[in-house]
Amino acid sequence: MSLSSIAKLAGVAALVGLSAFARPSGALAQTSGEPIKVGAIVSATGAGAGLGIPERNGLLLAEKDINAKGGIKGRPIKIIVEDDASNPDTALSKANDLIFGQKVVALLGPSLTASTVAVGGVTHANKIPQIAFTGIGPAVERERKCLAHVLPPQRLNAQALLEYAKNIKATKIGVLHDAGYGNVVMAELRPLADKYGVKLVAVEKFEIGATDTTTQAAKVKAAQPDAVFIIATSATPFRNVKQVQITQPVVAAIGSSSYEYVNAMGSAADNITIPEFVVGEDPLPHQKAFVDLYKQTYNATPKNYEAAAWDAAHIIAQAIAKAGPDAGGEKLCEALRGPYSGVLANYDFSADDMTGIPLSSFVYSKLVGGKYTRTPFRVTQ
Amino acid sequence: MTSRLLWIVAALVIWAALPFFVPRNIADLLVFTGIYTIAGLGIGLLLGHCGIVNLAQATFYGLGAYSSAYCTVMLGLPSIAGFVVGAVISMALAYLIGRPILRLTGYFLALATLALGAIASALFFEWDWLTGGTLGIGGIPKLDLFGFVLDRPSRYYFFVWIVAFTCMAVAHNLVGSRTGLMLRSMRDSSTAAASLSVDLQALRTQVFVVCALFGSLAGSLFAHHASFVSTQSFTVDRSISFLLIPVIGGATSIPGIVAGALFVTFLPELLSKLGDIHQILFGLALVGVVVLLPDGLMGAYGRLQRRLAPRRSGHDH
Structure with missing residues (x-):
């Protein structure tokens, strides 16, 4: 056996070992098949980084959690996170790349209102479901019934x-x-x-x-x-x-x-x-599991934006499971509209403001x- | 001459075929390259031919974008109205402000344009009854040319680049004309130019007005492409990006402006694949270009050609 083959074998062994350690304890459901791709745009750099970084943490944790629980009807979810550098023009380019280049079935984010409205123009025209980490913005967003919001107006x-x-x-x-x-x-x-x-x-x-x-x-x-x-x-x-x-x-x-x-x-x-x-x-009783998992993973205490992103990922996963992964944008949007009890709040995406968060949340x-x-x-x- | 013609034809064929072969996100970036080329051309004229650093181009870009947004969304007027209103307001403002501030030179003038950019940015923010403030104005319709809706980057690409080529032709003619000669004489020795009865201030104001017109056109094109405008797109940062275009590409060269626009649109996108460090890497790339290629990408290309030329002619003999 040549030296390079030994090195390759050692590499594979190390990867297998590492992945075994990386898995959380407890029984895991198996996922198989082609991953279902969901795009996400956050402001990980620039003025909105204070929001985008916690949101990215929440998204990646949700991805891990959904896959650990068997994915979406057995298929793993893959959340592709992109940074818009807090710039709506960049957000628009990223959305085009995710939707038309990477063929994602839905979009999560962005972090800032301006970027959300810019990206909403593409998702609305192409009937791609979008869950934004912002409250509802200008009047035009009320016409966009495929665009849900996980933060209050x-x-x-x-x-x-x-x-x-x-x-x-x-x-x-x-x-x-x-x-x-x-x-x-x-x-x-x-x-x-x-x-x-x-x-x-x-x-x-x-x-x-x-x-x-x-x-x-x-x-x-x-x-x-x-x-x-x-x-x-x-x-x-x-x-x-x-x-x-x-x-x-x-x-x-x-x-x-x-x-x-x-x-x-x-x-x-x-x-x-x-x-x-x-x-x-x-945390409130229904938030405890999320808070504990977050603390365990990141060794930090989560706040609102981490929870909003976590909710968004779970909401879209539920909608995809309900409509079927190949159902198409319009059916996914329909599956999205309705109540959802999240970690952050109790939503109702059939409400006029596509948020439906009550003051009591x-x-x-x-x-x-x-x-x-x-x-x-x-x-x- | 024939080889030059062949090059032009080949470039045109590639230009026309490009949007059909590249993914949509690349077509989108090419649209932005066209828009930035138009805005950068104005800055290039001022920088390369008048020696003026303009840090207020985002103001005119914003005026064009808000005019298009307001005219189409709020007033329900046809798209052309937005382009015209934006251009008229931008040119009038450039004239009114240009007359007093263009008496200044060097750093003082650069600071004055920076102040203009900062004031405009603050006003875009404060006048939210007009601009929508942070929330902006959404739902700007896509351009419609005689029933043909330019609703995809691959369609809009042709429109934007035809406008860009027209602006390049205007800039080329301006630079090659008697006015261009006067501009360069003014840049290289304003005292000598003045002694030859060149009206320095009027000339500078004229170029400033042309620069504002290009900025406004780019802004209107941007508004119809993004379907949304907000204050975040018209900050001083955007003016600095526009200034980078001629600095990187080569301020005196028109193809250099295209190279600079490609640099500022594509490089951040490519670097963003490398994670959160991408902004630092972009900064380093900028420093690299400015230090290693002080006369820009086209300047470096010219030097390379000159270095190769004697060898080639040597082979010919």
Whole structure:
């Protein structure tokens, strides 16, 4: 036997050994046949990386879980994850590649609203089911009945904040929000404020990625609100609110809930209430299995975006199983429409907003010393 | 001469056959290459022939895209209206802003264009009643030419590249004309050009307006291709990408602009297969091109040809 043959044999033996170790313990169902390809686009680099990286982790974990449980009617699922670098043009190219080049049966993602709408143009025209990791965006998305969303629409995020204000009897609210995500939530919050009997005494906006918002925080403080809402994807306003010594309750929208932002808040990550879905430190009973598996695999605590991606992969797997892997886009879209009890929330994809998340799916957590605890408050509908 | 003609015919045959043989995602990238070529041409004219660094092309690109989006989606007008409105607004803005800022030179002028780009980017964001802000405007219809809908990259490819070739012809004529001579004299010695009664500011403004027109056309084409526009496509980053096109390809060469556009559209796509490190690799590739090929890809090609030419002529004798 030649030296190269020995080396090849050793390589194969090593691979077999490694794959044996890589398998999770417990009995595994066997999958066989051609893998069913599902495409995924996330923002693993660029401005949206704080969302895209957790989503990719959630997707890969879901792929492993689905295959470990026998795949889709015995066939393995293969999730091909691509990075759009937080750019809608790149997302469009990636979607074309996945749909027409790699022939995926469905698309998961992208992470950002702009990319979702751009990609939606291709999936809608070609009747490819898509499950986006965003809340519903501009009006055109309401026509796209093959495009489901696993995160709440911004109106619901605004309602979740106001519900908490009502609970703590805060009627004068100061708001600090960024010019992107914050702007969109704010547009929904303004008309709702009256309905909740809330007066917006100061609304201060800052640029995305601003490194100092002290002036805006000081203005909010001067208006003497009962509570302060922070709607952004940034740690900066949280630090500045502490610096100007705002002592009123701070309520933050879900956008800043990831650990990436919490760690950047430092000592300011204290006494902040967040309406969200997954509190990794204290999960709800139906979230526990996912949280445990995630911790075991990644040695980290999952939050909302990991769970959203996990849900999206399982939802599409269920739809493919229901309609059959070769059913075609239109039948898959039909199979998608309907209720689904996920880790993040209870969805109903037959709803008008293709999300159907009820307000009661929100849990309210409190950040204390950089760690989340789940509060008993929930909205009952 | 005959061999040159043969080359042109061969290139045209390859160009016409390309979208039928490549996968859809490559056809899509070729459409983007055409769009970026048009936007890059304007920057190339300013950089290569006037010595002006323009970091505001995304502004005009955005104006073209938003005009097309607003006219077709919000007002229900035919697509051509968007192209015309975008071009008129962009050219008017370029003229009004160009007159005062083009008095500046060098770094100061580059900074002034950067400021213009930053202001426009902020306004696209803030004026969400007009631009849709972060959520953007979706559902922009595909272009329809006398009932023939350009709804696939392979169809749109021909339209975009015909526009690109027309823009290249315009740029070629401009560079080869008396105006082109005046431009180069102004670039190489503005004092000498002024002493020969060349109106420097008027000339620079004219080229700036042409650059804005190309940017706006590219933006309108982009809007109809992507069917969606949002602020994320018109940031200063995009202006830097446009500036890279002539810098990489060769600012004075029109084929160089195509080479630069191919570089900025295809290389990130190819590198993205290598994982999250792709942006670092793209940065390294950029540094490599700028350091090793200071006169761009076409400059390097020219040098290679010159180096080979004496050998060839030696063989002939």
